Amino acid sequence: MNETNDESFAPLNREGAKVACSNCNLRELCFPIGLNDDEMARIDQMVTTRRKVRRKTALFRNGEQFHALYAIRTGVFKTCVTAEDGRDQVTGFQMAGEIVGLDGIVNDQHTCDAVALEDSEVCVLPFDRIGELSREVGALQHHLHRIMSREIVREHGVMLLLGTMRAEERLAAFLLNLVQRLQARGFSRSELVLRMTRQEIGSYLGLKLETVSRTFSRFAEDGLIEVQQRHVRIRDVERLRALLSQQPGSTF
Amino acid sequence: MNETNDESFAPLNREGAKVACSNCNLRELCFPIGLNDDEMARIDQMVTTRRKVRRKTALFRNGEQFHALYAIRTGVFKTCVTAEDGRDQVTGFQMAGEIVGLDGIVNDQHTCDAVALEDSEVCVLPFDRIGELSREVGALQHHLHRIMSREIVREHGVMLLLGTMRAEERLAAFLLNLVQRLQARGFSRSELVLRMTRQEIGSYLGLKLETVSRTFSRFAEDGLIEVQQRHVRIRDVERLRALLSQQPGSTF
DNA sequence: CGAAAAGTTGATTGTCTTCAAAACTGGTGG
DNA sequence: CCACCAGTTTTGAAGACAATCAACTTTTCG
Numbered sequence: 001m002n003e004t005n006d007e008s009f010a011p012l013n014r015e016g017a018k019v020a021c022s023n024c025n026l027r028e029l030c031f032p033i034g035l036n037d038d039e040m041a042r043i044d045q046m047v048t049t050r051r052k053v054r055r056k057t058a059l060f061r062n063g064e065q066f067h068a069l070y071a072i073r074t075g076v077f078k079t080c081v082t083a084e085d086g087r088d089q090v091t092g093f094q095m096a097g098e099i100v101g102l103d104g105i106v107n108d109q110h111t112c113d114a115v116a117l118e119d120s121e122v123c124v125l126p127f128d129r130i131g132e133l134s135r136e137v138g139a140l141q142h143h144l145h146r147i148m149s150r151e152i153v154r155e156h157g158v159m160l161l162l163g164t165m166r167a168e169e170r171l172a173a174f175l176l177n178l179v180q181r182l183q184a185r186g187f188s189r190s191e192l193v194l195r196m197t198r199q200e201i202g203s204y205l206g207l208k209l210e211t212v213s214r215t216f217s218r219f220a221e222d223g224l225i226e227v228q229q230r231h232v233r234i235r236d237v238e239r240l241r242a243l244l245s246q247q248p249g250s251t252f
Numbered sequence: 253m254n255e256t257n258d259e260s261f262a263p264l265n266r267e268g269a270k271v272a273c274s275n276c277n278l279r280e281l282c283f284p285i286g287l288n289d290d291e292m293a294r295i296d297q298m299v300t301t302r303r304k305v306r307r308k309t310a311l312f313r314n315g316e317q318f319h320a321l322y323a324i325r326t327g328v329f330k331t332c333v334t335a336e337d338g339r340d341q342v343t344g345f346q347m348a349g350e351i352v353g354l355d356g357i358v359n360d361q362h363t364c365d366a367v368a369l370e371d372s373e374v375c376v377l378p379f380d381r382i383g384e385l386s387r388e389v390g391a392l393q394h395h396l397h398r399i400m401s402r403e404i405v406r407e408h409g410v411m412l413l414l415g416t417m418r419a420e421e422r423l424a425a426f427l428l429n430l431v432q433r434l435q436a437r438g439f440s441r442s443e444l445v446l447r448m449t450r451q452e453i454g455s456y457l458g459l460k461l462e463t464v465s466r467t468f469s470r471f472a473e474d475g476l477i478e479v480q481q482r483h484v485r486i487r488d489v490e491r492l493r494a495l496l497s498q499q500p501g502s503t504f
Numbered sequence: 505c506g507a508a509a510a511g512t513t514g515a516t517t518g519t520c521t522t523c524a525a526a527a528c529t530g531g532t533g534g
Numbered sequence: 535c536c537a538c539c540a541g542t543t544t545t546g547a548a549g550a551c552a553a554t555c556a557a558c559t560t561t562t563c564g
Contacts, residue, residue, distance in 0.1 A: 145383075465544055466520095
């Protein structure tokens with residue numbers, strides 16, 4: 001997009017623009033609120049570098065050494081795990097203000113790939129610095145714990161989806177989750193542009209791409225949404241929500 | 253089992269036996285290794301209470317206030333989440349040395365139920381004490397991060413299972429994971445007693461209980477395992493493992 | 505512009521679910 | 535001790551949903 005000479009392999013930040021969390025409009029998403037000036041300054045000091053990631057390139061890959069978490073500034077990522085036999089599963093789609101890389105902590109090694117779905121930019125949060133700083137700033141410590149806990153809870157939700165829902169319910173849940181997060185970032189609550197393919201949506205939802213496509217078409221026929229490729233407009237949120245609260249076998 | 257007057261509502265520890273992590277044979281599982289005496293003593297001080305949980309009763313439930321993590325000393329638990337419409341999903345089975353309660357951190361409120369599958373006992377780890385102590389003991393801080401990260405990675409594996417595997421593969425993965433964890437605790441690597449029902453296994457694996465039962469029977473017919481109710485004996489680990497590395501459509 | 509990638513749609517197949525009945529288990533009380 | 539009951543498990547037959555296979559269209563991008 002607005003990229004000039006971008007070398008996606010040279011991670012470190014250029015661009016004279018100050019890397020400062022204190023000025024960042026995403027700071028409510030990345031960091032705890034109510035920090036004093038001193039604490040904020042120390043966080044600014046921790047986050048010294050940014051990194052641009054081109055569409056379809058990886059921020060990190062399975063097997064790579066872990067040394068930092070990443071806060072997404074702009075763009076969208078997918079994370080996906082791969083089994084020995086090659087099948088893979090998209091474990092999430094992440095957008096501005098969200099943190100990726102938590103999987104790498106346990107063994108100092110990433111266990112999934114994080115791939116940009118559009119040209120993106122992240123803030124690099126060196127993990128040893130986070131450790132040091134959170135020992136001194138209690139609010140940061142707790143915030144880190146909350147971020148990890150939130151990820152665990154999110155994954156519980158995905159497990160519920162994968163374990164109990166039918167195709168229509170899965171796609172409805174997916175769309176509703178997506179617009180909800182977009183709305184929280186100031187975008188429309190009814191219109192969205194999907195940054196991922198049918199295949200990727202299917203992988204996330206445990207469905208084949210044909211099923212995703214068919215389900216989109218059915219939703220459109222039923223007047224729930226309008227679909228034109230990756231542009232989706234939600235026409236009836238209520239009925240979309242209603243799809244979620246229906247048991248498979250319930251007849252009332 | 254060896255329970256006398258047990259009131260499962262009165263959580264706090266009785267039993268004169270000292271609650272001391274420094275003596276606990278699970279300490280390699282719960283806590284980082286290589287702590288000095290002083291650090292170990294402080295951890296002992298943090299873990300002052302134990303709690304017995306009777307079979308089929310909850311350690312905590314969705315919606316309850318969060319204030320502690322729990323390290324399982326003896327017994328087995330299941331954790332499960334429930335959707336608004338009532339369906340639920342078992343998100344994991346936990347055994348000695350494993351930690352439950354991480355879901356509660358993000359909103360100071362538990363978001364799932366933890367239910368004992370047999371009479372069990374846990375160590376209560378008050379979360380504010382963990383926070384304080386991990387600010388002073390770096391190894392503890394890192395250990396906590398690793399535990400949370402490990403849970404995230406484990407859930408990635410479950411998502412892969414739910415999203416991509418067929419019934420036989422799911423059950424094979426489940427059994428292999430179970431014996432592996434039991435073996436790490438000194439039990440047989442071929443014989444195990446399931447503490448959960450077919451229904452609960454099915455909920456965890458995204459299958460109906462009939463499918464679980466049928467798949468057990470098929471494994472038995474094929475000579476992979478012997479099944480008698482909840483007693484399972486693994487007769488051919490290799491072929492069981494081989495089930496996992498087969499793509500659905502692969503013909504070689 | 506042309507090739508490759510992504511998406512749609514139809515027909516058919518396969519796997520798991522649903523519904524149903526029967527057998528087994530473990531605990532309770534007569 | 536045995537009968538009984540609820541909960542659990544097994545097994546069969548039929549049905550539903552998503553996967554697969556295939557053809558075709560549309561879009562994207564070098």
